[in-house]
Amino acid sequence: MSRFDRLSSQLQAALAERRLLKVIAGLTNFEASSVQRISRAAGLGGADLIDVACDPELVRLAAAESGLPICVSAVDPELFPAAVAAGAALVEIGNYDAFYPLGRIFDAPEVLAITRRTRELLPEVVLSVTVPHVLPLDQQEQLAIDLIQAGADIIQTEGGTSAKPFSAGSLGLIEKAAPTLAASHAISSALRAADLANPVLCASGLSAVTAPMAIASGAAGVGVGSAVNRLQDELAMLAVVRGLRESLPRMVAVAP
Numbered sequence: 001m002s003r004f005d006r007l008s009s010q011l012q013a014a015l016a017e018r019r020l021l022k023v024i025a026g027l028t029n030f031e032a033s034s035v036q037r038i039s040r041a042a043g044l045g046g047a048d049l050i051d052v053a054c055d056p057e058l059v060r061l062a063a064a065e066s067g068l069p070i071c072v073s074a075v076d077p078e079l080f081p082a083a084v085a086a087g088a089a090l091v092e093i094g095n096y097d098a099f100y101p102l103g104r105i106f107d108a109p110e111v112l113a114i115t116r117r118t119r120e121l122l123p124e125v126v127l128s129v130t131v132p133h134v135l136p137l138d139q140q141e142q143l144a145i146d147l148i149q150a151g152a153d154i155i156q157t158e159g160g161t162s163a164k165p166f167s168a169g170s171l172g173l174i175e176k177a178a179p180t181l182a183a184s185h186a187i188s189s190a191l192r193a194a195d196l197a198n199p200v201l202c203a204s205g206l207s208a209v210t211a212p213m214a215i216a217s218g219a220a221g222v223g224v225g226s227a228v229n230r231l232q233d234e235l236a237m238l239a240v241v242r243g244l245r246e247s248l249p250r251m252v253a254v255a256p
Contacts, residue, residue, distance in 0.1 A: 003124060003125065003126050003127075003153055004126060004153065006089075006124065006125075006126065007069070007089060007090070007126060008069055008089070010048065010069075011048060011049065011069055011089070014048045014049075014221060015199050015220050015221060016220075018215055018219070018220045018221065019048075019215070019221065019248045019249070020048050020049065020199075020201070020220060020221025020222070021046070021047045021048050021049070021211075021221060021222060021224070021241075021244055021245055021248060022047065022048065022049040022050070022051050022071065022201065022203070022221060022222065022223040022224070023038060023041070023042035023045075023047045023049070023050050023051065023223075023224060023225075023228055023229075023241060024050075024051040024073075024203065024223050024224060024225035024228075024229065025038045025039070025050065025051060025052045025053065025058075025062070025225075025229055026052075026053065026098070026225060026229050027053055027054075027073040027074065027075075027094075027095070027098055028053060028098045029052070029053055029229065030053050030055060030058065032057070032058070032061060034229070035052055035053075035058050035061055035062055035065075036061060036062075036065050037234045037237060038050070038228060038229050038237060039052075039061065039062040039065035039066040039068075040065045040066065040234060040238075041228065041234055041237035041238040041240075041241050042066050042068060042228075042241055043065065043066035043067045043068050044238055044241075045237075045238050045239075045240075045241025045242045045244075045245060046241065046242060046245035047066075047068060047241055047244075047245065048068065048069075048221070049068060049069050049070075049071055049090070050062050050066050050068050050069075050070055050071070051070075051071040051072070051073055051092060051223065051225075052070060052071075052072060052073070053072070053073065053074070054072040054073060054074035054076075054079040054080060054083045054091075055072075055083065056082050056083055056085070056086035057086075058072075059072060059083050059086040059087050059088050060086055060087060063087055069089040069090070070087060070088045070089060070090075071088065071089065071090040071091065071092050071128065072084075072088045072090075072091055072092065073091075073092040073093075073094065073095070074091075074092075074093070075093060075094065075096070075099075075106070075114060077093075077114055077117040077118040077121055078121070080118060080121060080122055080125075081121055081122065084122060084125055089126070090125065090126045090127070090128060090154075091118065091122065091125055091126075091127055091128070092127075092128040092129070092130065092156065093111065093114050093115060093118060093127070093128070093129045093130060094106075094111075094129065094130025094132075094156065094158065095130040095156060095158040095203060095204055095223075096130060096132055096158065097158060097204060097225075100134075105132070105134055106132050107132070107135075108132075108135065108139065108142075108143045108146070111129065111130075111131070111132065111143065111147070112143070112146060112147065112150055114129075115127070115129050115147055115150045115151060115152055116150050116151065118151075119150065119151030119152075126153045126154065127151060127152050127153050127154070128152070128153065128154035128155070128156050128201065129147045129152040129154070129155060129156065130155075130156040130157070130158050130203070131143050131144050131147070131155060131156070131157060131158070131183065131187065132158070133157070133158045133159035133162055133179055133180065133183060133204070134162070137182065137183065137186045138186075140157075140183055140186060140187060141186050141187055141189075141190035142190075144187045144190060144191060144200075145190060145191065145194050145196065148191070148196055148198050152198070153198060154198060154199050154200070154201055155187055155191070155198060155199075155200050155201070156200070156201040156202075156203050156223060157180045157183035157184045157187060157200065157201070157202050157203060157204070157219075158179075158180055158183070158203055158204035159177075159178075159179025159180035159181075159182070159183055159204050159205060162179050170209050173207045173209040173210055174209065174210055174213070176205045176207070176210075177205045177206050177207070177209075177210035177213065177214075179204075179205070180202055180203060180204045180205055180206065180214070181202065181210065181213055181214060181217050182217075183202075184200055184202040184214055184217040184218055184219045185217040185218055187200055187218075188200045188217065188218025188219065189218060192218075199219075199220035199221070200218060200219045200220060201219060201220065201221050201222065201223050202214035202215075202217065202219035202221075202222050202223070203222065203223030203224070203225070204223070204225070205226075206222050206223075206224050206227065207224075207227050207244075208227075208240070208243040208244050208246075208247040209247075211224070211244055211247045211248055212247055212248065212249055215248060215249060222244070222248070224240075224244055227240055227244075228240050228241060
């Protein structure tokens, strides 16, 4: 039995059809009222998954408000089991955007060590791992392969914090997403070349303009955080989530 078989049929279909939409509340966002608003908007807006900080109470809150499967994010493997016991369907190592302004950098050996420990603690739970965007693309490709061999099920990209958009409007949104789109294309191509069918999620710096580009780059889905969680108004959040949902093309499922 594949670990993916433990996911809901809706999540499995979203991955197979390359249209998964994950709304990210934030790895360091432990504010219950914020997670509550984001969760409601994600559920009503048509998201497939919501990603919250690794806290059992937030897992229960997000599930109740959204009606969606919950993914929890952390960089400490020891936090994951309690969140899974509270109902989290997936666990995610990263992403690391919140740590870069603090000067905290995650290198390949550390990410691999966290992955191996997480897999030891949770041998049956679907595990997504973010590849640090600070690595050169060829090293990101190799790390993605190594992570899957270490037990990762899903690879996630990032890069929004390194982008320096200088244009307004749609062009600026594309500039913002360029690093994570490049990583998605490079990693998905490397996995195919290695005969690995694991899905790639493209995250960090995306918008309704660039989400379809992520799918075209080879991703099976997108993770969107700041475009939603930086907003204070729940109706505005809902509008953004719906716009993201509508932006993702429906693809024909491809057999692995």
